[in-house]
Amino acid sequence: MTFNAIQVRRDLHQIPELGFKEYKTQRYLLDIIEALPQERIEVEMWRTGILVKVNGTSPNGRCIGYRADMDGLPIEEETGLPFASTHSGQMHACGHDMHMTIALGLLTKVVNQPIGDTMLFLFQPAEEGPGGAAPMMASDAFRRWLPEEIYALHIAPQFPVGTVALKSGLLFANTSELFITLKGKGGHAAYPHQTHDMVVAASYLITQLQTVVSRRVDPMDHAVLSIGKLQAGNVQNVIAETARIEGTMRTMSPEAMDAFKKEVEGHVKAIELAFHCQATIDFGANYYQVENNDEVATTLIRHFKQSTTLRFLECEAAMTGEDFGYMTKEIPGCLFWLGVGPTEGLHSSKIIPDEAALDLAIQELYRYFSSK
Numbered sequence: 001m002t003f004n005a006i007q008v009r010r011d012l013h014q015i016p017e018l019g020f021k022e023y024k025t026q027r028y029l030l031d032i033i034e035a036l037p038q039e040r041i042e043v044e045m046w047r048t049g050i051l052v053k054v055n056g057t058s059p060n061g062r063c064i065g066y067r068a069d070m071d072g073l074p075i076e077e078e079t080g081l082p083f084a085s086t087h088s089g090q091m092h093a094c095g096h097d098m099h100m101t102i103a104l105g106l107l108t109k110v111v112n113q114p115i116g117d118t119m120l121f122l123f124q125p126a127e128e129g130p131g132g133a134a135p136m137m138a139s140d141a142f143r144r145w146l147p148e149e150i151y152a153l154h155i156a157p158q159f160p161v162g163t164v165a166l167k168s169g170l171l172f173a174n175t176s177e178l179f180i181t182l183k184g185k186g187g188h189a190a191y192p193h194q195t196h197d198m199v200v201a202a203s204y205l206i207t208q209l210q211t212v213v214s215r216r217v218d219p220m221d222h223a224v225l226s227i228g229k230l231q232a233g234n235v236q237n238v239i240a241e242t243a244r245i246e247g248t249m250r251t252m253s254p255e256a257m258d259a260f261k262k263e264v265e266g267h268v269k270a271i272e273l274a275f276h277c278q279a280t281i282d283f284g285a286n287y288y289q290v291e292n293n294d295e296v297a298t299t300l301i302r303h304f305k306q307s308t309t310l311r312f313l314e315c316e317a318a319m320t321g322e323d324f325g326y327m328t329k330e331i332p333g334c335l336f337w338l339g340v341g342p343t344e345g346l347h348s349s350k351i352i353p354d355e356a357a358l359d360l361a362i363q364e365l366y367r368y369f370s371s372k
């Protein structure tokens with residue numbers, strides 16, 4: 001059976017599921033994997049993820065890992081595409097449908113035209129949160145099949161289709177989620193002095209948190225604090241008793257993240273005092289930076305520079321996060337950007353990646369892994 005990358009991607013695009021709830025996605029991938037010739041394949045399920053080992057032909061071959069993330073985001077799709085998400089309020093807005101399709105296409109190719117090395121394909125849940133990479137790496141199957149090198153890609157709307165970009169060393173930031181709850185005293189909007197208004201407290205806190213980046217971080221360093229969600233109150237003439245702030249923090253080193261968290265804690269304590277409220281902070285899921293191994297990145301860059309189908313672009317580190325960072329922390333590896341632009345940015349409800357990138361990536365990755 002031939003692999004129709006566009007059809008697979010569109011099928012996956014229609015069934016986005018949140019982290020560790022990728023049941024339909026897992027079933028869809030398994031149906032395709034189970035329809036392949038099985039002689040070289042070993043499959044293990046891990047929660048909603050899948051590990052597939054495709055044994056190579058060389059007795060001295062190494063085990064090379066290739067990881068694709070599986071989850072979607074809690075975003076209402078607004079692309080107007082005929083194959084838009086059928087799951088209300090959920091969307092593949094970060095390209096994981098593209099990532100899985102490329103991994104599946106490469107897996108199919110490696111099964112049908114075996115290469116010397118063994119390849120371990122990791123279909124990993126929950127990249128957007130709470131993080132599937134670290135617990136998947138602790139699974140029996142991963143430890144048993146431990147790859148000696150590991151790869152992943154991320155779609156890049158900022159780069160045109162037909163291009164790839166990567167650099168050696170730090171590529172993606174350290175991340176920490178941020179969840180803050182403030183609890184004060186609600187009441188009638190006409191009697192503010194009898195209450196402790198959590199709308200006002202949250203507003204001050206959010207503004208003050210921006211000063212951590214602008215006033216506490218060395219201007220020559222980089223950091224981000226973004227609040228993506230704010231909830232407080234129920235009705236226009238009642239002062240809110242609680243507020244909930246949700247965001248993310250990004251730094252260029254784990255040490256900077258520790259310092260960042262201390263600053264945030266300081267601001268939250270000050271708000272408790274100033275606004276007579278109780279606060280809780282939860283730093284949620286934390287991802288280690290993606291650090292491309294020098295040797296692996298250099299080899300991959302050399303390959304891309306010789307490619308006749310993909311054009312290599314230089315790039316800088318980005319403040320995006322990826323739990324693939326836990327894999328490159330332990331195993332020499334590399335993540336690269338795959339151009340799918342121009343289109344809206346990652347996490348946009350209107351992003352439409354160029355599907356021409358799918359076959360380009362599958363062919364080029366096969367060439368790379370079969371020539372190693």
Ligand SMILES: CC(=O)N[C@@H](CCC[C@H](N)C(=O)O)C(=O)O
Nearest residue numbers: 128129175176177248320321322
């Ligand atoms: C590539 C990408 O967009 N990754 C996400 C990872 C999110 C991690 C976590 N939920 C957080 O928000 O800190 C990103 O937002 O960079």
